[in-house]
Amino acid sequence: MALTISHTFIAVHDHDAALAFYRDALGLEVSKDVSYEGMRWVSLRPQAQPELEIVLEPPAADPNTSAADRAVLTDLLAKGLLRGVIFATDDCDATYERVAASGAEVVQEPMDQHYGVRDCAFRDPSGNLIRFTQAKQA
Numbered sequence: 001m002a003l004t005i006s007h008t009f010i011a012v013h014d015h016d017a018a019l020a021f022y023r024d025a026l027g028l029e030v031s032k033d034v035s036y037e038g039m040r041w042v043s044l045r046p047q048a049q050p051e052l053e054i055v056l057e058p059p060a061a062d063p064n065t066s067a068a069d070r071a072v073l074t075d076l077l078a079k080g081l082l083r084g085v086i087f088a089t090d091d092c093d094a095t096y097e098r099v100a101a102s103g104a105e106v107v108q109e110p111m112d113q114h115y116g117v118r119d120c121a122f123r124d125p126s127g128n129l130i131r132f133t134q135a136k137q138a
Contacts, residue, residue: 004051008085010126011059011082013074022054024102025104026087026099029044029047032053039057059082080127083129106121108120
């Protein structure tokens with residue numbers, strides 16, 4: 001049985017601000033932009049992995065979510081406490097420069113980690129932690 005990841009979801013509070021980060025700063029391509037019942041989902045694809053869809057969704061995308069739960073999720077998102085994503089890059093420093101030039105909030109400048117990667121980190125416009133990692137050459 002062969003398994004691959006086809007979709008991953010990132011909660012965002014403002015899709016247009018998120019698009020400025022994921023599409024414009026990171027260079028991901030929009031594959032779908034869907035609105036339904038007052039909510040919006042935008043799917044993006046990395047050029048190097050066109051089979052993978054990164055879906056930007058509201059923090060409480062299930063219409064059955066209670067108002068109290070929706071408020072908790074929105075609060076957690078605003079505090080940057082929901083999980084983000086780690087992108088692999090072949091040039092951590094160049095990626096850092098490109099993303100930093102977009103005005104994204106820098107969390108960590110590029111640095112070598114003891115576990116064998118060079119990485120850096122940013123917050124997207126919704127507060128999600130987004131890391132970029134490059135395998136160190138042996």
